[in-house]
Amino acid sequence: MNQPNDTARIDTIEPEQSYADNPLEDRSTDHYQAEYVQSFVEKWDELIDWDRRESSEGKFFIDLLRRLGKRSVLDVATGTGFHSVQLLRAGFDVTSADGNAEMLSKAFINARRRGFVLRTVPADWRWLNRDIVGRYDAVICLGNSFTHLFSERDRRRALAEFYAALRHDGVLILDQRNYDRLLDSGVATKHAYYYCGEAVRAEPEHVDDGLARFRYEFPDKSVYHLNMFPLRKRYVRNLMKEVGFQDVTTYGDFQETHANLDPDFFVHVATKEFANEDEDQPEQPA
Template identity: 70%
Template sequence: MTADHRTDNEQPELGRMAQEFGDKPLDVRESTHYKHEYVQTFVDKWDELIDWKGRYESEGKFFVDQLRQRNVRSVLDVATGTGFHSVRLLEEGFDTVSADGSAEMLAKAFANGMKYGGHILRVVQADWRWLNRDVHGEYDAIICLGNSFTHLFSERDRRKALAEFYAMLKHDGVLILDQRNYDSILDNGFSSKHQYYYCGEDVVAEPEHMDEGLARFKYTFPDKSEYHLNMFPLRKDYTRRLMHEVGFQHIETYGDFQSTYRDEEPDFFVHIAEKAYREEVDPS
């Protein structure tokens, strides 16, 4: 958090144009700081980074198929961003609610819903750590995509958020959560196929600083404007362990939408965690 030390319940003013990292940006390691990072000018450029058409083609029907295989009807998109997956799921017939902690992102998502297909998104501003307070009902599935979970810097916050996700799922519900392949970046250095998630060919997204507690990425756009995000570099097995410890019974992890991969190869991991209780089979 920056020097003004806003409390979690205080919302920064809408329409801010400049990011705030203070004099020591590498020391900014707070779960609530994303509110100061997704300023209006950055949000307005976010779709250049994603490239909706490129993202649609790269992921194909992966998420749609995963949800349909589990007979999902209702979906809570807890990190809707500018609305790409919410719009996609609405087009595919899923009953979808769109949540985000950033008011700027929600406004952009709502506008994108109207732009792409005339969808009226049901949007809710919500902090994951108190999701049940801000969003009502139970869902067949919760999705947390776009590397969003890495905005949580403390293990306490990550456990609290996962517990909130778990509580809002129906008894046979599923959580789909993704992350960058931080293991490879930390251990081998950064490389990216720039093919699956951030498909905008004219936007450069690369780490400016990496350590075990901080991944600071810089985003450079064609007009030479630059923005930064400070994130926590989650390791794959750590994320899976937290999911198990919160209560998820069965977890599958895909690398760039493939079930078979070498750990250093994927740009992104997708974890699919089932809540349904699975009885152990007696091997005898």
């Protein structure tokens, strides 16, 4: 009987991305696990291009966090580790979380190759505080990751979890693709800042008010897809305030929005700014 050998061979087959018969119907938050298969994760750094991204991004996040006086950072969308490594190199205390085990594994390897050991936590944003310990000066959610949440309920819940993970004067830094431009004019990113891999083609295959489906083609002709929710800038800003953040400042491609009216990406900086009771008390007369 060859059944044992056949079974062993099947178990070693690399899983492929899984979509419904009509991929446009896959519009659920949990579906991202079926998209970030190991073969796609292994190619992710070709899309990011760490060197070019570091050059285009500069020290924007490092300088911002220092200016705000933050030291401990929870990176909730670690991916393959780019921002966690940049912040560790700059001297920040970083905890790296992600909902995808393959991503966290790749991030750990990337960090070790650069002389760092990541403190990693597998965590679903919707139950973030079940998995992390302590409170942080800052939570960062970068790489257009928030777009993986398809329902209003999931987005509100995740933001509430981010809020709860912050100290009383903490800050949330969250970025997103400029979906306003994509929805209104059909023009996608110019790949000048975030997805910098020159040999990788990343382009929208379908866009409507509830789905942005992107196609990624690599030099070896392999093709992958991601289904994401097209978040409008104003919607995200309003949602942050409704969840409890006191102030939201938005940058376009690492500049204030008035300096670049048509950016590839938006970066939202939302402050918690909940003062300690002692700080609210007026001075007592001597």
